[in-house]
Amino acid sequence: MADKLHKQTLKAAVSKYKPLVEQGKAESEIKEEINKDDKGFAESEVNEIFAALHSAPLAPFTVKTPFRDINNYDTLYEVGADVTHFEEQRLQTLATQGLVVKND
Secondary structure (H helix, E strand, O other), X not given: OOOOOOHHHHHHHHHHHHHHHHOXXXXXXXHHHHHOOOOOOOHHHHHHHHHHHHHOOOOOEEEOOOEEOXXXXXXXXXXXXXXXXXXXXXXXXXHHOOOXXXXX
């Protein structure tokens, strides 16, 4: 039996590929993207990541459309990123602009 992925590696992969699930991509498309990863995941690792994608809870607020930070243009918030730490007013503004979504 193959070893499981390191917890941090699995967490990073879930964060990276969760947007594909949220976009409604098919299993084959998601696994194909994971297979393209520079880490060169084995088939068992791809399956482990895929399973974790479907068991990972959604953050309360995530990025729907990529945007740059209002105070630091070098900071890019990508699709699927958790932005729950933003102040409530900022979250409301970004939601109104269609940049973030509240996950129920």
